[in-house]
Amino acid sequence: MPDRGAVSRAEPDPAGAPSPPASPSSDVAVACEGVSLAYGARTVLRDVTFAVRRGERAAVLGPNGGGKTTLFRALTGELEPVAGRVIAPGRCGVVPQTERSRLDFPVSALDVALMGAVSRLPWWRRPGRADRAAAHAALERVGLDAMADETFGDLSGGQRQRVLLARALVQDARVLLLDEPFSGLDTRSTDLVMGLLDDLAAEGRTLLIATHDVDQARAWDLVLCLNGAQVAFGPPEETLTLPTLERTYGGAIVELPGGGGHGVLPPHHHDH
Amino acid sequence: MLDWLLDPWSDPINLRALVEVVALGATGGALGCWIVFYRLAYSAESLAHALLPGLVVASLAGAPLVVGGAAGLIVAALAVAVAGRTPAIGHDTAVAVVVTGLLGLGALLALSPDTPARLQELLFGDVLGVTDADLVLAAGLGAIVLGALVVLHPSLLVVGFDRSSAPALGRAPLVVDVALGILVALAILVAVQGLGNLLVVAVLVAPAAAARQVTRRVPTMMAAAVAIAVAAGIAGLYASFYLDTAAGASIAAALVLAYAAAHAARAVRGARRA
Numbered sequence: 185m186p187d188r189g190a191v192s193r194a195e196p197d198p199a200g201a202p203s204p205p206a207s208p209s210s211d212v213a214v215a216c217e218g219v220s221l222a223y224g225a226r227t228v229l230r231d232v233t234f235a236v237r238r239g240e241r242a243a244v245l246g247p248n249g250g251g252k253t254t255l256f257r258a259l260t261g262e263l264e265p266v267a268g269r270v271i272a273p274g275r276c277g278v279v280p281q282t283e284r285s286r287l288d289f290p291v292s293a294l295d296v297a298l299m300g301a302v303s304r305l306p307w308w309r310r311p312g313r314a315d316r317a318a319a320h321a322a323l324e325r326v327g328l329d330a331m332a333d334e335t336f337g338d339l340s341g342g343q344r345q346r347v348l349l350a351r352a353l354v355q356d357a358r359v360l361l362l363d364e365p366f367s368g369l370d371t372r373s374t375d376l377v378m379g380l381l382d383d384l385a386a387e388g389r390t391l392l393i394a395t396h397d398v399d400q401a402r403a404w405d406l407v408l409c410l411n412g413a414q415v416a417f418g419p420p421e422e423t424l425t426l427p428t429l430e431r432t433y434g435g436a437i438v439e440l441p442g443g444g445g446h447g448v449l450p451p452h453h454h455d456h
Numbered sequence: 457m458l459d460w461l462l463d464p465w466s467d468p469i470n471l472r473a474l475v476e477v478v479a480l481g482a483t484g485g486a487l488g489c490w491i492v493f494y495r496l497a498y499s500a501e502s503l504a505h506a507l508l509p510g511l512v513v514a515s516l517a518g519a520p521l522v523v524g525g526a527a528g529l530i531v532a533a534l535a536v537a538v539a540g541r542t543p544a545i546g547h548d549t550a551v552a553v554v555v556t557g558l559l560g561l562g563a564l565l566a567l568s569p570d571t572p573a574r575l576q577e578l579l580f581g582d583v584l585g586v587t588d589a590d591l592v593l594a595a596g597l598g599a600i601v602l603g604a605l606v607v608l609h610p611s612l613l614v615v616g617f618d619r620s621s622a623p624a625l626g627r628a629p630l631v632v633d634v635a636l637g638i639l640v641a642l643a644i645l646v647a648v649q650g651l652g653n654l655l656v657v658a659v660l661v662a663p664a665a666a667a668r669q670v671t672r673r674v675p676t677m678m679a680a681a682v683a684i685a686v687a688a689g690i691a692g693l694y695a696s697f698y699l700d701t702a703a704g705a706s707i708a709a710a711l712v713l714a715y716a717a718a719h720a721a722r723a724v725r726g727a728r729r730a
Contacts, residue, residue, distance in 0.1 A: 262623040278624040285618040289493065290673050299617065302610045303626040310610055335672060355625065 211237045212271065213390035214259060214359045219268035221254050227266065229254050230413040235271075236406060238358070241381065241391045243401035243420075246410035247433050252394040255410065256361045259392070275303055277357025281364050282344040287337035293347045294332040297322050300354030315354070322350035326380060342373025349380060360384065362393045366400070398424060464697040473583045473703060475591050476650045477689030480659050483598040485685035486605055487643050488664030489678045490636055493616045498548070499637075501657040502555040504644050506532035508562025508653050511578045516565070521578075522593055525648055529641045532558055581652030581704040584696070590649050597646045601639050608635055613674065655708040659685055662711035666718035688714045 215235035220227055229251035236242045246252050257263040259276050277300075285296075300322070301315035311319075323329040326346035331339065336347060345365055352360050362381075366374050385391055393404070401407050407423040409415035409432040416423040416432075464470045491500050510528020514521050532554065539550035566578065577585070586594075605612075615622045615632040622629050640660070647656040663685035664677070671677040692707030699706075 257623075260624040275626065276624060278621045280618065280621050284620050286493075286616065289617045290668070290671065290677055291613070291617060292673065295613070295673075296617065299610075299614050299625060302614050303624070305610070307611055307627070308607050361624075 213238045213240075213273060214276070214392070215271040216255075216258075216265075217269045217271070219255075219258060219265045219270055221251070221258050221263055222266045223254075228412065229410065232268070232408075232410070232414045234406075234408050234414070234417040236390050236392065238390055239385050239388045240406060241385050241393065241404040242406035242408055243404050244392055244394045244408045244410065245396070245398065245401060245429075245432055246394075246415075249412075250432070251410045251412060253363060256363065256392070256394070259359070259361060273358055275355070275357060276359040276361050277352030277355045279345070279348045279352050279360060279362040279365060281367055282341055282348060283368075284363075285336070285344070285348070289337065291336050292333050293323060293328055293336055293339065293343075293350075294319055296336050296347050297332075297350040297354050300351040300356075303355045303357075318354050319350070322353040323347070325353060326350045327376065340373070342369045342376060345369065345373070345377055346380070349377070358388075359390045359392070362391060364394055364396070366395065366397065398429065464694060469584050470693060470697060472586050472588070472591060473650075473693055474690065476583055476586045476594055477693060477707065478686055479591070479594040479598045480647050480650055481663070481685030481687075481689045482682050483594075483601050483643050483646055484659035485663040485667075485682035486678050487601055487639055488660045488662075488685070489667065489674065489681050490605070490612055490616070491640060491660055492664040492668060493612075494633075494636060496636070496640065497657070497661045499551065500640050500644065500660050502536070502551045503529060503532055503641060504648060504653050504656040504660075506535070506555045506558040507644070507648070508559055508578065509565060511648070511653065512562050512565040515578065521649060522645055525645050528558075529644065533637075533641070577652070579652050579654045580702060581648065581650050581655060583650035583693075583703045583707065586650060594646050594649060597642050601642050601646070604635070604639055608632070612636065651704045651707065655704050658708040658711045659689075662708075662715045663688065666711075666715040669715075669718040669722040684714050684718075685711070 212235045216232045219229075219232040221229040221232075228249075232251075232255065234242075244252050244255065254263065256276075256278065258265055258270050259272050260278060261270075261272070261275070294316075297319040298311050298315060301311040301318065305311065305315075320329055320332060323332050326349050328343060328346055328350065331343065336344060339347065349360075349365075365377055365381075369377065381391055381393070392408075395401060402420045402424055404420065406418065407420050408417045409423060409428055411432050411434075416428045465474060491497055507525050507528030510524040510526070510531065511521055512524070513519075514524020514527075517524075535554045535558070536551050539545065539554050540547045542550065545553075562578075611627045611632050614625050614627045615629045619629050622632075643660060644656055647659050651659060663681040666684050667677045667680035671680050688710035689707050692710040693703060695701055695706040695710065696703040
C-alpha cells in the first residue's frame with residue numbers, strides 16, 4: 185500500500201508584492217515531490233516532481249485525460265495525493281475555461297470578480313466595500329471596468345476569460361492555475377490575455393498554464409509534460425523535442441508545414 | 457371596492473391564512489431561486505411527495521404534522537441515498553423508485569379502513585385550517601431559512617456559478633449542497649402545512665421560475681420571487697373566498713398563472729427587441 189501523500193501550505197505573503205528570494209530553494213512558489221493522484225482505486229497521474237519559482241510561467245502540456253486538471257485539483261487542495269507531497273503557498277487561484285462556469289447565471293462581471301474576495305473571508309462574512317473596490321480595480325486592470333455591470337454570460341469568450349482573471353486577482357493568489365486560457369479566443373483576445381499574463385509574471389506571480397499550444401509553450405520559462413505520468417519537466421528547449429512530444433501526445437503530434445516545428449491535433453473533448 | 461378587498465380578512469380564519477401565505481411566500485420565493493439555480497426542482501418535489509407516510513402516521517397518532525413530516529423527510533432522504541448507491545441505477549431512477557414507493561405507502565396507510573385519516577388534507581393542504589401554533593412554527597422556520605440564506609449567499613453564489621473552481625475559493629460544494637438541502641427540507645416542512653405535499657412544490661419553484669424570466673440579477677430575482685409568491689398567495693385566497701374554490705389549489709393555480717404571465721412578458725420584450 186502506498187504512503188498517503190501530503191499537502192504543505194503556508195499563508196500567502198500579506199504584503200502582496202513578492203520579496204526577492206533569499207536562496208533558490210526559498211524562492212519556490214509551488215512544487216510536487218513524487219506525487220501520484222487517484223480517483224478511488226484508479227491512479228490517473230503518477231510520479232510528478234517539479235518546482236516552479238516565483239514569477240515563472242510554466243506550461244502544462246498533455247492530452248485530454250493526461251492529468252492536467254487532476255494536477256490542478258491537487259494543487260488547490262481539492263484532491264489529496266495518494267503518494268508524494270504537494271507544496272503550495274496558501275490557496276492557488278484558478279482560472280478555469282469559461283464554459284465551465286454557468287453562463288446562464290444572472291451575475292454581472294463585477295459579481296464574478298467579487299467572488300475572489302470570498303476566499304479571504306470566513307463563510308459567515310459577506311464581501312464589503314473594500315472588497316468591491318478591489319473587484320473594480322481588478323476589472324480595471326483587465327480592461328473591463330466599464331463593463332462591470334454587464335451580465336457575465338453576455339460577454340465574449342475573451343472578456344469572460346479576463347473577468348475570471350480579475351476574480352483570481354481579487355483573490356490575491358500568488359500562484360495562478362490557468363486551464364487552457366486561450367481556448368476559443370480570437371487573436372486580439374489572445375494577445376490581450378497573453379499581455380496580462382506577462383504582467384502578472386513580471387510582478388512575481390507564478391503561473392501554471394494548461395495548454396495544447398506547443399508553439400505558445402516555447403515562449404514560457406518551463407514546460408511540464410504529462411500523460412498519465414510525468415513525461416518531462418524543464419526549459420522549453422530541453423522538453424519540447426519530438427521524442428518528448430510523441431511520448432506526451434502519441435499520434436496526435438503533427439509536423440507543421442514550412443518547418444514550423446510540431447503541433448498537436450485539436451482535442452474534441454476535455455475531461456481530467 | 458374597498459369592501460370587496462377587505463371583506464375576506466374580517467374572518468380570523470382568512471386572516472390566519474393570509475399570514476401563512478405571506479410566510480410561505482417569503483420563504484419559498486427566496487429559497488426557490490437557489491432551487492432553480494441548483495436545478496433541485498425535481499429533488500424538492502420528490503422530497504415533498506415522499507414525506508407523505510410521515511404525515512399520515514403523525515395524523516393517525518395525533519402527533520403534530522411537522523414532527524411526522526420531519527421524520528418522513530429523514531426516511532425519504534436516507535432511502536434516496538441508499539437507493540442511489542445501487543450500481544447501474546442512476547440518481548433520478550433511484551429518486552423515482554423511492555418517491556413512488558413512499559407515496560404509495562402513505563396512500564395505503566391513509567386509506568386503510570381502520571384509519572380516520574384526512575388524506576385529501578394532507579395531499580392538498582388546508583391553508584384555511586392553520587392554527588396560531590402553525591403560524592408561529594411557519595414564521596420561525598421561515599426566519600431560520602431566510603437568515604441562513606443571507607449568511608450563505610456568497611457561498612451559494614460561488615458554488616452555483618462555478619462548482620469546479622469553488623474549492624479554490626475556499627467553498628466546498630458538498631458542504632454548500634448539504635446546507636441547501638437542509639434549508640429545502642425545512643421549507644417543505646413549513647409549506648406542507650398550508651399547501652399539502654402535492655402542491656408544496658408550486659411555492660418553491662413557480663415564483664422563482666417566474667422571477668427568472670423578468671430579472672437579470674440574483675438579488676432582484678429573489679425580491680421579485682418573494683413578491684410574486686406573496687401576491688399569488690393573496691390572489692389565491694381571494695379566489696377561494698369569492699369563487700368558493702379550494703384555497704391551496706387556488707394558490708397553486710395563481711402561482712402557475714404568474715409564471716405564464718412572466719414568460720409571456722419576456723417573449724413580448726424579446727419580440728420588440730428583435
